[in-house]
Amino acid sequence: xxxxxxxxxxxxxxxxxxxxxxxxxxxxxxxxxxxxxxxxxxxxxxxxxxxxxxxxxxxxxxxxxxxxxxxxxxxxxxxxxxxxxxxxxxxxxxxxxxxxxxxxxxxxxxxxxxxxxxxxxxxxxxxxxxxxxxxxxxxxxxxxxxxxxxxxxxxxxxxxxxxxxxxxxxxxxxxxxxxxxxxxxxxxxxxxxxxxxxxxxxxxxxxxxxxxxxxxxxxxxxxxxxxxxxxxxxxxxxxxxxxxxxxxxxxxxxxxxxxxxxxxxxxxxxxxxxxxxxxxxxxxxxxxxxxxxxxxxxxxxxxx
Amino acid sequence: xxxxxxxxxxxxxxxxxxxxxxxxxxxxxxxxxxxxxxxxxxxxxxxxxxxxxxxxxxxxxxxxxxxxxxxxxxxxxxxxxxxxxxxxxxxxxxxxxxxxxxxxxxxxxxxxxxxxxxxxxxxxxxxxxxxxxxxxxxxxxxxxxxxxxxxxxxxxxxxxxxxxxxxxxxxxxxxxxxxxxxxxxxxxxxxxxxxxxxxxxxxxxxxxxxxxxxxxxxxxxxxxxxxxxxxxxxxxxxxxxxxxxxxxxxxxxxxxxxxxxxxxxx
Numbered sequence: 001x002x003x004x005x006x007x008x009x010x011x012x013x014x015x016x017x018x019x020x021x022x023x024x025x026x027x028x029x030x031x032x033x034x035x036x037x038x039x040x041x042x043x044x045x046x047x048x049x050x051x052x053x054x055x056x057x058x059x060x061x062x063x064x065x066x067x068x069x070x071x072x073x074x075x076x077x078x079x080x081x082x083x084x085x086x087x088x089x090x091x092x093x094x095x096x097x098x099x100x101x102x103x104x105x106x107x108x109x110x111x112x113x114x115x116x117x118x119x120x121x122x123x124x125x126x127x128x129x130x131x132x133x134x135x136x137x138x139x140x141x142x143x144x145x146x147x148x149x150x151x152x153x154x155x156x157x158x159x160x161x162x163x164x165x166x167x168x169x170x171x172x173x174x175x176x177x178x179x180x181x182x183x184x185x186x187x188x189x190x191x192x193x194x195x196x197x198x199x200x201x202x203x204x205x206x207x208x209x210x211x212x213x214x215x216x217x218x219x220x221x222x223x224x225x226x227x228x229x230x231x232x233x234x235x236x237x238x239x240x241x242x243x244x245x246x247x248x249x250x251x252x253x254x255x256x257x258x259x260x261x262x263x264x265x266x267x268x269x270x271x272x273x274x275x276x277x278x279x280x281x282x283x284x285x286x287x288x289x290x291x292x293x294x295x296x297x298x299x300x301x302x303x304x
Numbered sequence: 305x306x307x308x309x310x311x312x313x314x315x316x317x318x319x320x321x322x323x324x325x326x327x328x329x330x331x332x333x334x335x336x337x338x339x340x341x342x343x344x345x346x347x348x349x350x351x352x353x354x355x356x357x358x359x360x361x362x363x364x365x366x367x368x369x370x371x372x373x374x375x376x377x378x379x380x381x382x383x384x385x386x387x388x389x390x391x392x393x394x395x396x397x398x399x400x401x402x403x404x405x406x407x408x409x410x411x412x413x414x415x416x417x418x419x420x421x422x423x424x425x426x427x428x429x430x431x432x433x434x435x436x437x438x439x440x441x442x443x444x445x446x447x448x449x450x451x452x453x454x455x456x457x458x459x460x461x462x463x464x465x466x467x468x469x470x471x472x473x474x475x476x477x478x479x480x481x482x483x484x485x486x487x488x489x490x491x492x493x494x495x496x497x498x499x500x501x502x503x504x505x506x507x508x509x510x511x512x513x514x515x516x517x518x519x520x521x522x523x524x525x526x527x528x529x530x531x532x533x534x535x536x537x538x539x540x541x542x543x544x545x546x547x548x549x550x551x552x553x554x555x556x557x558x559x560x561x562x563x564x565x566x567x568x569x570x
Contacts, residue, residue, distance in 0.1 A: 143419070145421060145422055145423070146418070146419045146420060146421060146422050147408075147409075147412055147416075147417040147418055147419070147420055147421075147422045148417050148418060148419055149422060150401070150405060150408070150409050150417070150422040151409070151417050153398065153400070153401060154398040154401065154409060157398040157399055157400050157401065158394070158395065158397065158398045158399065160390070160395045161395065161396060161397060161398055163379055163380045163383055164383050164386075164387075164388055164396070164466070165383070165409060165410070165412075165413045166380055166381070166383045166384030166385075166413060166414065167380055167417065168378070168380045169380070
C-alpha cells in the first residue's frame, strides 16, 4: 500500500515538471501549446536512444531538454514568422514529432532494463525526483523575478505594452515556448528512465493532463495569496495523479483513464470562478491580513 | 524633427471596399512642439498616429525622425524612440503585475532586459516620489496588482511609464476619452506638467475642444485624411472655441456646397 502511494508521488512529481512547462505557455503566455504531446515523448525517445548508446543519464536529461527546446522553438517560429495560429502551430509540430520520435528510436518502443539511469544509485527515487522538481521550480520562480522574466509575464498579459517597451513580442513567445518544451522534454526523459521504457505513444493526452493539473491546483489554492503559481501547478499535478490512482483503485479499468482526465478538466473548468460554498469555508479557515481584504476585488455579494 | 512626406494609406486595397484615407499627406513637426489634433470620426487622426507608431504600415511615403528614415522599421523598433498612451487604460500596463513591477519595466526601457533582478530596491524611493506627485494614492499601492486599480489610476500610471524613459516623441491617442471628467482633468494636468517639464515633442489626439485649445502650441484639424486647419504660435494663443467652431462650420459648408453642386447636375 505504501509503495503504491509512493509510486503515485514519484510519478506525480515527474509529471509536475511537465506541468511547470505547460504553465509557462498556457498561463503566462496565453498560448495553448499542443506540441507538448509530441515533446514529452521526444524527451523520452532521445533519452532512451542515448542510454542505449551508453551515455551518462544526466547528460541524456540535458540533451533531451535541448531537443525539447528546439521543438518549442519550431512551434514558435511557425506562429511568429509564418503567422500560423497558435493552436495549429502546436498541432503541426505535434504531428511532425510523432514521425521524428519514431526515427530517433528506430522503432515504436525501447525497453531500458539494463541501462544505467538517473535512478541507478543508492538514493531513493522519490528524493531524486523531488530534487529535480525543486530545482526546476526554484529556477523558474527566480526567472520570473528577473527583467527578462518580467517581459515574458507581460507578453501574455498585455502584448501591446511589451511592444511599447521596444521589445519584439515574437521573440518573447519563442523564448517562452522553448523554455516550456524544454521542461516538458525533461519530464519525458525522467519518465522514460523511471518506467524503464520509452514508447512513441506515451505522450498522448499530456497537454490535457498538464492543464488538468494547473486548473485543479489553481481552483483549490488561488485564494491563498502566499502560494506561488508554480506551487499550484506542482500541487495540482500530485493531486491529479492521486485522483486518477484512486479511481483505478476503486476498480475502474485503466482504459478509462483518458475519459476520467477529460471529466476532471471539464469539472474543474466548470466550477472554476464560480462561488462554491466550500470556497467560503476554506477562506474563513485562514485569516488573511487586512490589506488583502481592503484591496480584494470581490464584491460584497460573495460574502452573503 | 518628425517629417512626413507624401504619406499614402489605402484600406482594403484591391477590393470593393477599398477606401483611400491619406493621399499624399505631408507634415513637419518641430522639436518641442506640443500638437493637439482634432477632427470628426473617420478623419484619420488615430490612423495617423498608428502610421507614425508603426501599428499600421503605410502604402507609400516616408516618415523621418531626426533625419532617420523610420518608414521601414517594425513597430517595436520605433517604440524604442516613442512613448505612447492609448485611449484604453488597459493597454498601457500589465494587469497581473504589480505597480512596482510595471514601473520597473518602464524604467528599464531602452536598456537590456537580462537575467538581473527585475525590481531594483534602489529605485523604489524614486518611484514613490513620482507616484506621490500624481496625488492619486498610488504611492501606497506599489505592491498592488495593476488590474485592481481604477481606469484613471491606470491611465496615470501608463502616462508615467510612457514618459519615464524620456522618449523623443510622445503619442497620446485620446488618452482621457475613457475617463470621467474629473479624472480626465487630472490626467490632462499631469500630461501638461510632464510634457513641459521634460520638453517632449508630443502629438495628442482629442475630442475635447477645450483641451485642444488650451494645451500645446499648435493645433491641427483633420478632415477626410487631410489637414484642413493648422494653427500655431500667436494665433493659437488667441484661439477660442467660437472661432474653432466657425472654422469647422466653414469646412462643413464647403462640402455642403460641393454636394449641392453635384446634385444640381441631375
